[in-house]
Amino acid sequence: xxxxxxxxxxxxxxxxxxxxxxxxxxxxSWGLADQAVTSMINFAVGIYVAxxxxxxxxxxxxxxxxxxGVVLNVSRGLATDPLMVRFSGxxxxxxxxxxxxxxxxxxxxxxxxxxxxxxxxxxxxxDVGPAFACLGVALPALLLQDSRRFAFFAAGTGQKAxxxxxxxxxxxxxxxxxxxxxxxxxxxxxxxxxxxxxxxGYGFLQSGVRPRVTEARGWLREQRDLGSRYLxxxxxxxxxxxxxxxxxxxxxxxxxxGAVRGAELLQGPFLALLMGLSLVTVAEAxxxxxxxxxxLGRFCFLLGGGQAGAALLWGTALLLMPDRVGExxxxxxxxxxxxxxxxxxxxxxxxxxxxxxxxxLRALAAARRSLRCQLFASACYxxxxxxxxxxxxxVGSAWGVASATACGSAVWWLQLxxxxxxxxxxxSTTAVIPExxxx
Numbered sequence: 001x002x003x004x005x006x007x008x009x010x011x012x013x014x015x016x017x018x019x020x021x022x023x024x025x026x027x028x029s030w031g032l033a034d035q036a037v038t039s040m041i042n043f044a045v046g047i048y049v050a051x052x053x054x055x056x057x058x059x060x061x062x063x064x065x066x067x068x069g070v071v072l073n074v075s076r077g078l079a080t081d082p083l084m085v086r087f088s089g090x091x092x093x094x095x096x097x098x099x100x101x102x103x104x105x106x107x108x109x110x111x112x113x114x115x116x117x118x119x120x121x122x123x124x125x126x127d128v129g130p131a132f133a134c135l136g137v138a139l140p141a142l143l144l145q146d147s148r149r150f151a152f153f154a155a156g157t158g159q160k161a162x163x164x165x166x167x168x169x170x171x172x173x174x175x176x177x178x179x180x181x182x183x184x185x186x187x188x189x190x191x192x193x194x195x196x197x198x199x200x201g202y203g204f205l206q207s208g209v210r211p212r213v214t215e216a217r218g219w220l221r222e223q224r225d226l227g228s229r230y231l232x233x234x235x236x237x238x239x240x241x242x243x244x245x246x247x248x249x250x251x252x253x254x255x256x257x258g259a260v261r262g263a264e265l266l267q268g269p270f271l272a273l274l275m276g277l278s279l280v281t282v283a284e285a286x287x288x289x290x291x292x293x294x295x296l297g298r299f300c301f302l303l304g305g306g307q308a309g310a311a312l313l314w315g316t317a318l319l320l321m322p323d324r325v326g327e328x329x330x331x332x333x334x335x336x337x338x339x340x341x342x343x344x345x346x347x348x349x350x351x352x353x354x355x356x357x358x359x360x361l362r363a364l365a366a367a368r369r370s371l372r373c374q375l376f377a378s379a380c381y382x383x384x385x386x387x388x389x390x391x392x393x394x395v396g397s398a399w400g401v402a403s404a405t406a407c408g409s410a411v412w413w414l415q416l417x418x419x420x421x422x423x424x425x426x427x428s429t430t431a432v433i434p435e436x437x438x439x
Contacts, residue, residue: 030158031280059258073234079105080150082223110143138193148203168199229367262337285363304356315345354409377408
């Protein structure tokens with residue numbers, strides 16, 4: 001068979017390269033824009049609560065926020081992480097079916113765990129109980145809206161996720177004004193959930209994809225090989241943060257939890273970027289793996305190194321910020337939070353560096369390796385956070401977390417290196433076709 005007159009286009013051809021780079025740049029740009037909106041929303045909510053309610057109430061709000069982080073990671077591990085790995089860049093019909101089932105699973109998780117939070121909150125009473133009860137009411141909308149964002153990025157339409165988050169931000173303004181008049185943590189949590197519900201509804205108008213809750217069980221069963229490991233991985237991460245917050249509150253008081261949350265708010269753009277990392281980078285890493293697998297390691301290094309460098313630059317700016325500006329932003333929380341800026345910056349930089357390797361392991365579907373990494377990193381985080389708190393209070397906890405993050409990042413990169421070697425070896429083995437000679 002001859003191939004004369006037939007021109008094949010490969011990813012190494014200059015026009016194809018330029019087109020591929022423009023596609024990557026467009027998707028990453030929309031991802032960064034979306035994360036900027038998300039971080040601003042999270043930052044605005046936290047700052048508003050800190051200024052309106054003070055250190056103690058902000059500590060209560062932080063406990064509810066961290067609980068939301070645990071539930072969010074459960075939803076992502078079971079519902080949307082497998083969607084990103086297996087349905088990024090697939091035909092539209094396959095994407096729509098998977099997105100409907102995935103969002104149905106997210107809504108089912110939000111409803112189930114929201115009911116648990118509601119019952120726990122009603123049983124607790126005091127200052128914390130109403131906050132947890134209202135969080136339970138808000139969780140279904142929060143998780144459904146988050147699943148919409150994942151689905152849009154899996155389809156390569158990040159501009160829709162950006163528009164969806166803009167709707168949430170606009171809806172949040174009047175909701176927060178009403179919550180400020182009520183003046184309770186519970187009111188702010190309900191306002192947050194109401195804005196997410198508006199954005200989730202708009203997501204249906206954008207995509208026409210309705211969440212299929214009745215097929216949630218089938219989705220969980222089919223994605224069990226990845227979902228079960230991603231669930232443990234995600235929950236170990238957020239669970240370690242939750243246990244650290246509870247332990248720090250027991251050791252140094254609820255005000256210490258508020259101080260740590262205040263320092264995290266100052267790092268808000270990068271923390272939000274890391275929390276939503278898989279929205280852009282896992283899908284993009286999966287595309288790199290399909291098209292130019294030999295470039296995956298370089299992609300992950302540039303991703304992690306870029307985030308770490310940006311976090312260091314931001315932290316340097318925070319260290320140079322005058323006290324009067326910090327007080328304007330955080331109010332009374334600034335005085336304790338400002339002591340944690342340096343260790344918090346180093347911790348975020350270490351997490352950013354490690355997230356590049358984590359994206360590579362997700363793209364490779366190396367769930368066992370990523371699970372081992374996350375369990376190790378979470379154990380270090382919890383041990384460093386609580387051990388540091390026992391030795392030197394809030395500041396000691398922050399430095400313990402920074403050290404633990406550096407150790408965890410090193411393990412992530414070692415595992416990615418091993419996974420890339422294994423992948424290349426498998427590809428080379430399957431590509432070798434023995435030559436058959438005829439006598």
